[in-house]
Amino acid sequence: MHKGKGMKFVGDSRISAEKTSQIPKDYSEYPGRTEAFWPNFLLKEWLAGSVFLVGFLSLTLAHPSPLEGMADPTDAAYIPLPDWYFLFLYELLKYEFASGDFVLIGILVMPGLAFGALLLAPFLDNGPGRRPKQRPIAIGMMLLGLASVIWLTYESAAHVDWEARAEANKPVPESAVEVDTEHEGYAVYENSCASCHGGELEGGPAAPTLLGLEYSAEEIADIAVNGIGGMPADIFQGSDEELEQLADFITSVNEANAE
Structure with missing residues (x-):
C-alpha cells in the first residue's frame, strides 16, 4: 500500500506498479522554446524561402548556366562531367583511396557512410535542447558534411574552364x-x-x-x-x-x- 494513493495489486513482485508514460512531452513544457505555428513559425519559413528563391533567380540571371551540344558517343576526346550538385562525388573519385582498385570505396562505402551518419544524427543526439551548443554531435556532423561537399565541389569546378568548354561544344540551332x-x-x-x-x-x-x-x-x-x-x-x-x-x-x- 502506498500512502495517499490507495491500494495497488500486482501479480508479480518483479513488475513495478509505477508506470511511466512513453509519450514524449509537449513543447509547451519547455518554456521559451515553442511558438505558434501561425503566423510566427510559418512566416519565418516563408521569409527564408523567399530570400533563397530571390538569390537563386538573381544568380541564374547574372551568370546563366553554359549549355553544350548534343551528346556524341563517337567523340572519344570528350570528357563528360556531372551536374554541379554531383561534382563533389566526381572529385572524390580522383583520389587514390577512392579510385582504381578502390573505386567501390569511392562510389559506395564512403558516400554510404556519410549519408547514413547524417540520417542517424537525430538519434545519436536526441537531447531536448535546441541550441547548437546543446547538440554538439548533430551540429558537428552537419558542419563536417557541409564543409566536405563545398570543398570537393570547389576543387572540381576550379579546374574546369566552363566558358571555353561550352564554346567548344556550342550547339548549332x-x-x-x-x-x-x-x-x-x-x-x-x-x-x-x-x-x-x-x-x-x-x-x-x-x-x-x-x-x-x-x-x-x-x-x-x-x-x-x-x-x-x-x-x-x-x-x-x-x-x-x-x-x-x-x-x-x-x-x-x-x-x-x-x-
Missing part, C-alpha cells in the same frame, strides 16, 4: 543553318557525305558536324580523300571536278552561316 540545295556540290555531298554528316552538315553518331570548320576548300578536299582523325582515307570516290564542287559547297555553307 537548326533554324540558323542555311544549306543551298541548288549548289552544284550539294548533290555530290548528298551522295558521298550526308549519310554520316547529316543532310544539313549537323553531324551524327558516326561523324562530327561540318559546321564551323576553319579549313580552306583545298584542305577540305584533302581531308575528303586522305581522311583525318577517325575518318579513314578513300571515302570519297568521285572525280576531281566533283571533289572541287564538294569542297566549295562545304566552304560556302560555313561562310553563309558565319555571317
Whole structure:
C-alpha cells in the first residue's frame, strides 16, 4: 500500500506498479522554446524561402548556366562531367583511396557512410535542447558534411574552364543553318557525305558536324580523300571536278552561316 494513493495489486513482485508514460512531452513544457505555428513559425519559413528563391533567380540571371551540344558517343576526346550538385562525388573519385582498385570505396562505402551518419544524427543526439551548443554531435556532423561537399565541389569546378568548354561544344540551332540545295556540290555531298554528316552538315553518331570548320576548300578536299582523325582515307570516290564542287559547297555553307 502506498500512502495517499490507495491500494495497488500486482501479480508479480518483479513488475513495478509505477508506470511511466512513453509519450514524449509537449513543447509547451519547455518554456521559451515553442511558438505558434501561425503566423510566427510559418512566416519565418516563408521569409527564408523567399530570400533563397530571390538569390537563386538573381544568380541564374547574372551568370546563366553554359549549355553544350548534343551528346556524341563517337567523340572519344570528350570528357563528360556531372551536374554541379554531383561534382563533389566526381572529385572524390580522383583520389587514390577512392579510385582504381578502390573505386567501390569511392562510389559506395564512403558516400554510404556519410549519408547514413547524417540520417542517424537525430538519434545519436536526441537531447531536448535546441541550441547548437546543446547538440554538439548533430551540429558537428552537419558542419563536417557541409564543409566536405563545398570543398570537393570547389576543387572540381576550379579546374574546369566552363566558358571555353561550352564554346567548344556550342550547339548549332537548326533554324540558323542555311544549306543551298541548288549548289552544284550539294548533290555530290548528298551522295558521298550526308549519310554520316547529316543532310544539313549537323553531324551524327558516326561523324562530327561540318559546321564551323576553319579549313580552306583545298584542305577540305584533302581531308575528303586522305581522311583525318577517325575518318579513314578513300571515302570519297568521285572525280576531281566533283571533289572541287564538294569542297566549295562545304566552304560556302560555313561562310553563309558565319555571317
